[in-house]
Amino acid sequence: MTTTAPVADARALGLAHHAARGVLEHVLGRHGITFQQQIALRAAVTTDAPQTPDDVVTQVQGSLKTDPADVHAALDELLAKRLLVADDAQLCPTDAERKLFAAVGAELAPVSARIWGGIPAEDLATVGRVLALVTERGPGHRTRRRGACGADHLIELLRWRQCQTVAVPSAHGVRRRSGRTVPVQGRGRRSVAR
Template identity: 75%
Template sequence: MTTTAPAADSRVLALAHYAARGVLEQVLVRHGVTFQQQVALRAAVTADAPQTPDDLVTQVQGSLKSDTAGIRATLDELLAARLLVTDGPHLRPTDAGRELLAAVGAETAPVTARIWGGIPAADLAAAGRVLALVTERANAELVAPTG
């Protein structure tokens, strides 16, 4: 398929994000998990050290820019679903939580390969650099004083 590439801007970025997220959410709904739950669970599973609820809230808030009360509610949902468990001051993923992420990964892998496959490495590297810069600048705007 040959198309004229649009210039990268906020709209193009948003369209790509929501298209890819839509694909993921089709898989997540089959497992009874929301996008935010998956992000929080992944943060717990991939952490190098046990995480407190505050640690996970900070990580998820940094990724999704969502409100802390909503993230805390998400952690409570994961605890209620026994995908996370309290271990002293920490929250740890359960075997069921790890298995869920593995199942979601296995289901999304072939779709991800189709979506990303065939894109030249140089294009991916250039897009990665641009997106990293956009993320850095947007994060700086979020903490900049308004006025």
């Protein structure tokens, strides 16, 4: 008997997005940081040139399709936690930021290895191309609702994979719903997407 591979569609994308983001948010929450703060922090510190707050807002708004005021609030929280410091008009990383990313990466590495291990590189490249295409085609159809673009989040999670720190579903996953994190029953693969 031959088994056919599942077809990639909006539901599959939504399920994968919620499963992966839930695990990442659970780990980030243990370190006192939100998903949006993590995206803003990565945007601020993973470029060759120092970024201004406006540069970071533009990048994060492009990825998360969120209100610029929310991104500014996330940056203010990162500055208050001393994960970033303002040097003139530019944002600079701190030792606390480096320790945070090291700790989050260390927690996510074994999960990443378990989930992503054994998947052929050509399959991962295909997934990356498909997600990039979905992301490219989606702008005219996206809503302003937070979390509306699963492809952007999955691409971000694939970037974590390249650093050996991608978030993926686990047996004790979590999901976000109504602004709070709740345990997922079963294998951590339930989703609010339908």
